[in-house]
Amino acid sequence: MRSCAASASTSPAVFLVLPCPAPTAISTLSFDNVRERPLADIWYHSESFNAYRGEDWMRDPCRSCDRRSIDFGGCRCQAFQLTGDAAATDPVCRLSPDRVLIDQILTAPSADAEFVMRGAR
Numbered sequence: 266m267r268s269c270a271a272s273a274s275t276s277p278a279v280f281l282v283l284p285c286p287a288p289t290a291i292s293t294l295s296f297d298n299v300r301e302r303p304l305a306d307i308w309y310h311s312e313s314f315n316a317y318r319g320e321d322w323m324r325d326p327c328r329s330c331d332r333r334s335i336d337f338g339g340c341r342c343q344a345f346q347l348t349g350d351a352a353a354t355d356p357v358c359r360l361s362p363d364r365v366l367i368d369q370i371l372t373a374p375s376a377d378a379e380f381v382m383r384g385a386r
């Protein structure tokens with residue numbers, strides 16, 4: 266995962282250490298609780314922090330792409346939400362075999378709906 270820093274759940278009962286803001290969207294990953302495992306151990310050795318670290322997990326087109334060390338194959342959470350496979354190329358990439366999913370969203374009639382900013386009244 267490209268993520269930069271760990272974040273922890275704010276629930277007092279659950280102190281999960283997360284590799285990005287939304288990885289619990291990936292139901293195939295498990296996450297560790299900092300009250301049960303040292304943070305350094307989670308950072309370096311946990312499943313959730315290592316599943317998509319580096320480039321070995323990548324398949325083509327990412328594996329052979331010149332941009333793989335720049336964008337790290339895109340967002341793992343987004344890939345999982347849209348394809349059901351967290352190791353898939355992020356569908357927002359034009360090289361993704363799943364790009365049609367994004368194109369369908371962008372061309373759907375609702376794509377013309379007016380944007381409303383949060384807090385705007």
Ligand code: SF4
Pocket residue numbers: 326327328330331332333334336337338339354355358359360361
């Ligand atoms: S997401 Fe697209 S641009 Fe990025 S590494 Fe994969 S194929 Fe290349």
